[in-house]
Amino acid sequence: MEHLVNVERVSKRYPLDHSFVTALDDASLRIRRGEFLAIAGPSGSGKSTLLNLIGCIDSPSAGRILIEGVDTTTLGPAQLADLRRLKLGFVFQTFNLIPVFTAWENVEYPLLLQRTPAGERRRRVAESLESVGLAERAGHRPDLLSGGERQRVAVARAIVQRPALVLADEPTANLDTRTATQLIDLMRELNRELGLTFLFSTHDQRLLDHTDRVVRLCDGKVVDDSTAKEESDAQVLAAGV
Amino acid sequence: MRKFLLLAFRNVFRNRRRTLMTLLVVSGGVAGLLLVGGFFSFMFAGLRENTIRNGLGHLQIYNALYFERDETRVLENGLDGSDKLTAILAGTPHVRGVAPRIEFYGMVSNGLKSSVYMATAVDPAKESGLGFATTLTEGRNLQDKSAGGNEALLGVGLARSLNVKPGDGLTLLAVTADGALNGIDVDVVGVVTTRVKEMDDRLLRITLPAAQRLLQSQRVTKLVVGLDSTDNTDRVYADMLPRLTGLGQPVTVKKWVELATYYHQVRLLFSGIFVFLGVIVFFMVVMSSANTLMMSMFERTREIGTMLAMGTPRSWLVGLFLLEAVLTGALAAVAGVATGSILGLLVNHAGIVLPPPPGNTAGLPLRVLHEPSLMLAAGLLVILTLALASLMPALRASRLRIVEALAHV
Numbered sequence: 001m002e003h004l005v006n007v008e009r010v011s012k013r014y015p016l017d018h019s020f021v022t023a024l025d026d027a028s029l030r031i032r033r034g035e036f037l038a039i040a041g042p043s044g045s046g047k048s049t050l051l052n053l054i055g056c057i058d059s060p061s062a063g064r065i066l067i068e069g070v071d072t073t074t075l076g077p078a079q080l081a082d083l084r085r086l087k088l089g090f091v092f093q094t095f096n097l098i099p100v101f102t103a104w105e106n107v108e109y110p111l112l113l114q115r116t117p118a119g120e121r122r123r124r125v126a127e128s129l130e131s132v133g134l135a136e137r138a139g140h141r142p143d144l145l146s147g148g149e150r151q152r153v154a155v156a157r158a159i160v161q162r163p164a165l166v167l168a169d170e171p172t173a174n175l176d177t178r179t180a181t182q183l184i185d186l187m188r189e190l191n192r193e194l195g196l197t198f199l200f201s202t203h204d205q206r207l208l209d210h211t212d213r214v215v216r217l218c219d220g221k222v223v224d225d226s227t228a229k230e231e232s233d234a235q236v237l238a239a240g241v
Numbered sequence: 242m243r244k245f246l247l248l249a250f251r252n253v254f255r256n257r258r259r260t261l262m263t264l265l266v267v268s269g270g271v272a273g274l275l276l277v278g279g280f281f282s283f284m285f286a287g288l289r290e291n292t293i294r295n296g297l298g299h300l301q302i303y304n305a306l307y308f309e310r311d312e313t314r315v316l317e318n319g320l321d322g323s324d325k326l327t328a329i330l331a332g333t334p335h336v337r338g339v340a341p342r343i344e345f346y347g348m349v350s351n352g353l354k355s356s357v358y359m360a361t362a363v364d365p366a367k368e369s370g371l372g373f374a375t376t377l378t379e380g381r382n383l384q385d386k387s388a389g390g391n392e393a394l395l396g397v398g399l400a401r402s403l404n405v406k407p408g409d410g411l412t413l414l415a416v417t418a419d420g421a422l423n424g425i426d427v428d429v430v431g432v433v434t435t436r437v438k439e440m441d442d443r444l445l446r447i448t449l450p451a452a453q454r455l456l457q458s459q460r461v462t463k464l465v466v467g468l469d470s471t472d473n474t475d476r477v478y479a480d481m482l483p484r485l486t487g488l489g490q491p492v493t494v495k496k497w498v499e500l501a502t503y504y505h506q507v508r509l510l511f512s513g514i515f516v517f518l519g520v521i522v523f524f525m526v527v528m529s530s531a532n533t534l535m536m537s538m539f540e541r542t543r544e545i546g547t548m549l550a551m552g553t554p555r556s557w558l559v560g561l562f563l564l565e566a567v568l569t570g571a572l573a574a575v576a577g578v579a580t581g582s583i584l585g586l587l588v589n590h591a592g593i594v595l596p597p598p599p600g601n602t603a604g605l606p607l608r609v610l611h612e613p614s615l616m617l618a619a620g621l622l623v624i625l626t627l628a629l630a631s632l633m634p635a636l637r638a639s640r641l642r643i644v645e646a647l648a649h650v
Contacts, residue, residue, distance in 0.1 A: 057550050057643040078554070085552025092647070096547040100251035105244065112244050113552055 003066075004164060004197055005031035005054055010063030012049050012220075023049040025220040026063070031165070031199060036191045038200045038208050041217035047201035048169055050217065054199065055088055055167045056080045068164060085113050089158030091168035095150040097142040103129065103153045104138040110161045128156040131194075132186060148179030152186065159190060168200045172207055184210050245557070249564040252537070253572070259533055264573050266529045267623050270522035271577020272584060274619045277518055279585050279609035281511045286610060288508075289471065292501045295435065296361070296373050298340070298465035299474050300481065301500060302326065305491035307463075315345050316418045319460030321490055329488075330466055333480050335473040340367040341461040343452045347415030349445060351403045358399060358413070358445040362452030371467035375446070380407030380431030383448055391451045393427035396444030400432045407431055413447070418458035425455045436603045474498070523626050531630040534566060538634040545638050546646025555639040562638060566631030567624055574620030581616075585609035 007029040013020040024046040031037055039047045052058040053065055056072050064073045067087060075083065089110070090096075097106045107128050111121045129135045132152040142150050151171060158166045168187070172180035184207050191198050200207060208214055216224035253260055293299060307318040320326065320341075327339040343362040348355050365383040375382060375394065383392050393411065395403070405411060407429055414424045427447060434441050453459060468477055474496055485492050498504075538545075545558060593607040 052644050055550065057647070081549070081552045081554055083552075084550060088552075090547075090550050092547065094543075096543060096647070098248070098544060098548070100248065100255055105247075108244070109548075110551055 003030040004033045004035075004068060005029070005199075006066040007050070007054065008064050008066070010050075010053060010060045010065060012046075012053060012058070013061045022220050024053070024060075027217070027220065027222050028063075029215060029222065029225070031197065033164075033197055034191070034195050035213060036188060036198050036211050037213045037215065038202050038211040039215045039217060040201075040203055040208055042203065045217040046220040047203075047217055049220075051167050051169050051199065051201045054165075055090060056084050085110065086161070087164040089161070089163035089166040091151070091154045091158045091166065091171045093170040093173045095142070095147075095154045095174075097150055097153055097157070099142050102139050102141050103134060103145065103149075103156075106142070106153055107156045107160050110157060114161060116161075124160055125156075128160040129153075131159070131190065132156045146179075147175055148182060151175060151179075151183055155183070155187060155190070159194070159196060162194070162196070165197045165199060168198065170202055170204075171200060172202065172204045177206070180204065180206055245561065246564065249561055249568055252541075252561075252565050253568050256537070256540075259536070260569065263530055263533045263569060264576055267526050267570070267573035267627070268577035268580055270525050271574055271619045271623055272581035274515075274519060274522055274622075275578065275581030275615060276584055276588070276609055278515055278615045278619070279581070279612060280607065281515055282610040282612050282615065283608045284511065284605075285504075285508055288504050289497075289501070292504050293467075293471060293497050294372055294374065296342075296368075296465065297497050297500055298371065298373070299468040299471060299497050300466040300478060301495045301497075302330065302464040302466065302485070303462075303493050303495065305493045308493060314418055314420055315416060315456055316343065316458045316460040316462065319343070319458070319462050320464065320492070321460055322488075323461045323464060326464055326485075326488070326492070329484050330464065330481065333477055333484065335469050335477050337467045337469050338367055338371045340364055340371055340373065340465045340467070341449060342463055342465055343449065343456065343460075344462045345415055345452065345456060347413060347455075349399070349403065350412045350414070351405055351409070352412070354403060356399060356402050357443060359443045360413075360415075360445040360447060360452065362447050362449045364449050371465070373465075373467070375433045376436070378432045378434050380429070382431060383446060384430075391425050391427040391454075392430045392448055393451075394431045394433050394444075394446040395429055396441035397432055397434045398438060398442030399444060400429070402442065405429050413445075413455060415455050417456050418460070421457070423455055423457060425451060427451065436597075471497075519622065523622065526623055526626045527630045530566070530569070530627050531633065534562065534631050534634045535637075537565075538562070538638050541638075542641065542646050542649035545641055546643050546649065549641065549643045550647065558639045559635045562631050562635030563628055566627040566635075570624035570627035571620075573627070574623050577623065578616045578620060581619075582611055585611055 007027060010024060010027050011022065012024040013022050027050060039050055041047050053060050060073060064071050067083065072080065072083065098109065101109065104125055107125045108121055111124060126135065129138050132155050134149060134152055134156065137145060137149060145153065172183055175183060187198055188210050190196055202208065215222060302320065304318050304320050310318065312318050323341045327341065330336060330339045341364060346357065346359045349358045363383065366385045378397055383394060395405065400406065403411065409429045411427050411429060412424055413427055414422065417423045433444065435444060468474060478494060478496055481494055485494065548558065589608050594604040595607050597604050
């Protein structure tokens with residue numbers, strides 16, 4: 001089966017003073033459709049870097065990343081923008097809503113970028129806000145919403161165009177336990193009901209407890225991948241048979 | 242597009258205090274331009290009509306030779322048959338009247354003292370019929386040629402120099418059309434002023450028959466045509482030309498705009514001053530708004546990063562910043578035009594009179610004309626200027642690296 005995301009021996013180095021810092025070192029990863037996957041690791045382990053690379057908002061120093069079979073390292077800036085607009089949804093740690101837009105308008109924004117017809121836009125925004133339980137708060141601007149509500153608006157914005165992959169960078173980091181748990185449950189529900197693929201970077205154990213799969217990074221290297229290990233074990237067993 | 246416009250509009254008012262400051266500075270510039278420009282327009286319009294009313298007229302008819310060669314004798318290049326020409330010209334639509342004139346110079350004496358004069362001989366009835374009023378400081382105007390004898394009006398300076406007043410007599414000397422010296426006695430009936438000292442020191446006006454007797458010629462220097470409106474000058478000029486061909490003498494028609502040298506000099510000078518003011522306002526707007534727009538860009542760095550991450554085309558961001566600048570400019574233009582218009586009305590209502598300009602004796606009223614073309618130009622100037630000022634922050638925003646923008650604090 002073709003994987004949704006295929007990260008092949010990707011490295012990322014940043015220049016620092018007169019040397020380089022390696023944020024990601026020869027990392028490989030495969031993500032299947034419908035997975036609820038977390039990338040875990042301590043601060044500076046390369047979680048956000050890997051997420052940025054998969055999200056096509058940064059480019060690798062080496063290796064390649066394929067999304068739905070398309071090698072993103074060969075695409076130009078405009079093609080990458082198209083790919084992000086059509087295939088990816090983003091949830092940020094600090095919510096990153098457009099402050100002058102209402103919740104409704106924030107959710108509507110990705111559809112405006114895709115020039116979705118007005119009727120279709122209205123239906124999908126209403127549906128997305130309904131699915132995150134914020135239909136009643138649609139007319140409020142972000143500064144009138146709580147942290148949890150803002151993050152739910154961000155989730156609604158990320159899923160409104162039914163992307164192939166939702167990337168969430170530390171989505172619960174700025175939330176209290178109760179709100180974080182509610183958000184995790186919400187995303188899990190969206191994953192199950194809509195079949196959306198979620199990829200998180202987190203070191204929040206509450207979130208890790210709810211994921212199907214955890215990829216652990218340390219010093220830019222993949223040190224543990226439960227599914228990869230299972231696949232490998234399965235291949236060994238098959239070879240033994 | 243509507244949402245994009247809405248986003249730009251809301252962004253303009255995101256930091257209200259800063260936007261208000263920008264609007265105050267920019268609209269102040271617009272209002273200032275309108276006040277200065279409106280005052281200059283008032284001066285230009287006043288100067289134009291004064292120039293025309295003070296005797297230049299809208300059109301002047303000369304013998305074609307007048308501009309081709311210098312006269313060795315007075316009226317050598319003058320017009321023959323002025324009555325016939327007047328009748329033809331008077332039949333042209335929009336013509337209010339035609340007044341013949343003779344211009345010459347000579348010596349004037351009171352018996353004790355002599356002085357040089359520059360005389361204009363006129364038909365008083367036709368002159369007043371055209372609204373060519375002289376400003377009397379003493380006495381009365383010249384009377385109709387049939388009633389008047391050898392009457393004269395003197396400029397204030399000339400009258401003072403010769404120590405004469407209305408009722409006194411003077412002797413005028415001039416060289417006739419044949420080259421002989423001739424003289425006539427005239428009665429001073431009034432003293433006039435042009436408000437230009439140099440003119441008032443030499444000015445003398447007599448009736449046309451008196452001048453023709455003095456110069457021994459029936460010719461006139463020119464015919465001055467007055468119209469119902471200055472705006473009709475070009476139209477009448479075009480109508481008049483064919484009527485003046487084949488009359489036995491070549492004639493040339495000059496529009497007021499070709500003859501009003503002083504008007505053009507004044508206009509050129511003040512237009513230069515206005516352009517200089519416009520450049521100052523331009524830089525004022527650029528400096529204040531570029532700083533504001535750049536600050537706005539820095540404050541929104543993370544938001545811009547988010548928009549780019551979601552796949553917003555970079556060209557859209559450039560367009561967004563430009564649109565915000567144009568909206569700010571449009572608001573400033575509206576506020577500036579409103580402020581400028583209100584201030585203009587207040588100034589006009591106040592009846593302020595400025596001190597007389599150099600060489601003039603009367604004060605200059607401070608009035609502001611409300612010119613739609615000036616308002617449009619000032620408005621467009623600030624909109625364009627703000628759009629230009631927004632280019633740098635707009636391009637910077639569009640070139641941000643997404644990862645760095647998202648990490649911006």
